[in-house]
Amino acid sequence: MSEADQELARDLGLLEAYTIGLGTMIGAGIFVLPSIAAEAAGPESMISFALGGLISLMAALSLSELATGMPKAGGSYYYVNRALGSFFGSIVGWGMWAGLTFASAFYMLGFGQYLLPLLTPHVEFLAAMTGVGKTVAALGMAVLLTGVNYYGVKETGSLQNVIVITLLGLIVGFLGLGILSGPTIESFDPTSKMPAIAATIGTVYVSFIGFEVIATSAEEIKNPSRNLPLAMIAAVVTPTILYVGVMFVSTGTLSIEALSKSEIPVVIVAEEFLPGLLGGLPLLSPGLVAMIGGVVMIFGALLATVSSANASILSAARVNFAMGRDKILVEWLNEVHDRFRTPYRAISVTGVLMLVLIGIGVGIGTLAEVASFMYLLTYALVHLAVVVLRRADPEAYEPSFTMPSLLYPIVPIVGALACLGVLVQMSITQPFTIDLAGIQASYPVGPTPVGAIGTLMVIGSIGWYVAYANSRAPSISLVGDAIAPDARETTDIDDVYRVVVPVANPETERDLIEKAVASARAHDGDAEIVAVNVIEVPQQTSLSQDVTFEEERVERQRELLDAARDAASGFVGIRTRAIVGRDAGAAVLDVIEDEHADQVVLGWSGKRSRRDHVLGSTIDPIVGQASCDVTLVKEGPDPQNDVVVLVGQGPHTPVAVRRAAEYVAATEDASLTLLNVQAPGDDAAEPVAAGEALIDDCLAEADIPAVPTETRVVVDEDTETAIDDAVGEYDAICVGATRESAVSQALFGSLPERLASERAETVVIARGSEESPMSIRSAIARRLEG
Numbered sequence: 001m002s003e004a005d006q007e008l009a010r011d012l013g014l015l016e017a018y019t020i021g022l023g024t025m026i027g028a029g030i031f032v033l034p035s036i037a038a039e040a041a042g043p044e045s046m047i048s049f050a051l052g053g054l055i056s057l058m059a060a061l062s063l064s065e066l067a068t069g070m071p072k073a074g075g076s077y078y079y080v081n082r083a084l085g086s087f088f089g090s091i092v093g094w095g096m097w098a099g100l101t102f103a104s105a106f107y108m109l110g111f112g113q114y115l116l117p118l119l120t121p122h123v124e125f126l127a128a129m130t131g132v133g134k135t136v137a138a139l140g141m142a143v144l145l146t147g148v149n150y151y152g153v154k155e156t157g158s159l160q161n162v163i164v165i166t167l168l169g170l171i172v173g174f175l176g177l178g179i180l181s182g183p184t185i186e187s188f189d190p191t192s193k194m195p196a197i198a199a200t201i202g203t204v205y206v207s208f209i210g211f212e213v214i215a216t217s218a219e220e221i222k223n224p225s226r227n228l229p230l231a232m233i234a235a236v237v238t239p240t241i242l243y244v245g246v247m248f249v250s251t252g253t254l255s256i257e258a259l260s261k262s263e264i265p266v267v268i269v270a271e272e273f274l275p276g277l278l279g280g281l282p283l284l285s286p287g288l289v290a291m292i293g294g295v296v297m298i299f300g301a302l303l304a305t306v307s308s309a310n311a312s313i314l315s316a317a318r319v320n321f322a323m324g325r326d327k328i329l330v331e332w333l334n335e336v337h338d339r340f341r342t343p344y345r346a347i348s349v350t351g352v353l354m355l356v357l358i359g360i361g362v363g364i365g366t367l368a369e370v371a372s373f374m375y376l377l378t379y380a381l382v383h384l385a386v387v388v389l390r391r392a393d394p395e396a397y398e399p400s401f402t403m404p405s406l407l408y409p410i411v412p413i414v415g416a417l418a419c420l421g422v423l424v425q426m427s428i429t430q431p432f433t434i435d436l437a438g439i440q441a442s443y444p445v446g447p448t449p450v451g452a453i454g455t456l457m458v459i460g461s462i463g464w465y466v467a468y469a470n471s472r473a474p475s476i477s478l479v480g481d482a483i484a485p486d487a488r489e490t491t492d493i494d495d496v497y498r499v500v501v502p503v504a505n506p507e508t509e510r511d512l513i514e515k516a517v518a519s520a521r522a523h524d525g526d527a528e529i530v531a532v533n534v535i536e537v538p539q540q541t542s543l544s545q546d547v548t549f550e551e552e553r554v555e556r557q558r559e560l561l562d563a564a565r566d567a568a569s570g571f572v573g574i575r576t577r578a579i580v581g582r583d584a585g586a587a588v589l590d591v592i593e594d595e596h597a598d599q600v601v602l603g604w605s606g607k608r609s610r611r612d613h614v615l616g617s618t619i620d621p622i623v624g625q626a627s628c629d630v631t632l633v634k635e636g637p638d639p640q641n642d643v644v645v646l647v648g649q650g651p652h653t654p655v656a657v658r659r660a661a662e663y664v665a666a667t668e669d670a671s672l673t674l675l676n677v678q679a680p681g682d683d684a685a686e687p688v689a690a691g692e693a694l695i696d697d698c699l700a701e702a703d704i705p706a707v708p709t710e711t712r713v714v715v716d717e718d719t720e721t722a723i724d725d726a727v728g729e730y731d732a733i734c735v736g737a738t739r740e741s742a743v744s745q746a747l748f749g750s751l752p753e754r755l756a757s758e759r760a761e762t763v764v765i766a767r768g769s770e771e772s773p774m775s776i777r778s779a780i781a782r783r784l785e786g
Contacts, residue, residue: 183252
């Protein structure tokens, strides 16, 4: 069974999904951020947390729709990469990785801040080294967590539930007792602090970045159209209420000055109000109550920081995996350890970067803000991805949950603007003056350290895309289809089965035409071939000028098309199109669209081109963007009587089987063999039975014409070597593309390409029709045309 045919058991109900999300949200932020938020915005920071929750709620709705439509590893990165293309995918992928790394360092510093007060009374030398001790504790735990993930020690679901319940109990108890103590806020004036409130959203937003983990579990959630959005909404609303409550109790119990100076805010708040409530109980003195309350809150903070950091390291590894799968990141980073079965290199790099951030002394507030910056940018693009996918409406995108019409497109538009607004607010400073050698220069605005760091990261990710990913990653974007969503809604102009054959080489032209004729004749009803030749003209020369003065090229074009007519004469109708244009690939694509072609047959030398062209500068865009069936032919010596087709689990195998049967039907005394290679099993008969069943299923789906057919199943541990040995007995080899989306940078998969480049026999690679995304330029042109 192919990976595409497998599905995950839906074992997670609403409560389980909610717990997963809540476990990542009830974390370090609630214990570390109150002092930082209070210093920045005072009691009004409660509004910052509430607005952060509202922004997250809008992101949760967009993510819910995306997750039920594309439930794949990688989360926001995957959605943005598929909707907006690898350029934005690179920005989001690197941004998420950086954000998770900065968040992990933030959690570890929080761990150090809370561990030191617990140890200092018992370890004398720590009392004199509070700053260094905090860093050492953070570094030590960071090394330990990196090692735990490197070696693959698992945190079971039951343990996670215990952690969530414990933390929730501690925080609810803190709030309940804190409110009973009667906190009083002396001054609360949001209108005068709106800039500070907005900027503080960026600081505290690190507390909200965990809810996305629910989206990555979409395939495992029962009734996802109902349970997934409810779980995400509840997982955002619950901690938002708790965060606002903690800030209310904290700012109402202590002065802002005292709270902002503390590195363990919830501890000193608990030590302040608990003696007055419980100090009168038997055997409990006020001092003992304060000590017990402080230790309990320290325990909760340590548990929260470790759990949050561990989840962030794991999430970073998942993002790396998804980026490596899409060729945006070097595959080296995704290697799985032979023994521990963990992505040890990705985990190690994340751990090292986390240690560097802690070691060089990046402030805990800066760490939180940079993590927030990267995720606010990510969620802004997530909102845009929802709009693009809604408008483009690709065939494979069928979300079981969609935002109600009352909320769409308001939620994604307002959500994206809110994310960008917070980004701007946290990235710029007020007017400032630079004094250099007595010369003063005043500027209305300037970048904050966080804005500068975040901007440099975005520029760095763009640089990586240009230098590395652009020539490797599949350049698929649905933005063009979203701009002109109705441009592809065309119906076939007739019932003619039409095969387009670009011709350029007289030596291979006849074989291509014959294969096109075979396909055309195998279909019931009318059929015809359209032979195309394109004369490419540089931009410096007008098209008419080239036709006038390049008589030799025009004559060669005429000879090619005459030969094509002769090859098809008497078998099927043929038309020829002689085109003069700037780009041969684009011209052929236009012909395919104009003719409503059902198939395009292309010739290939079997050799890879240099630089970023996998097959060749002309056929790369045709193979990558043609919406009809694509047949790529590398011609070998005649005759081609014994044809073998490789039957595997790829999505385009039935197309390859049909192409092979069409060629056999058109060739006298030809025969067709369907070959499948299986790995050995415990029972010797099982692999053979599995191979025969796969062949039978493929034959039924392919609906081939009546031809002499033989089936063959080979059992061997080394499948590629077995294929090489077996196909050597035949004249022609047909194979289906192994990738769902055939694009120029990752065209058909390693096996088909290797066979075509290494075998002397004729090799035919086939893929079925698939709607390719429209380019942004084409979409804008369609819009302007009306």
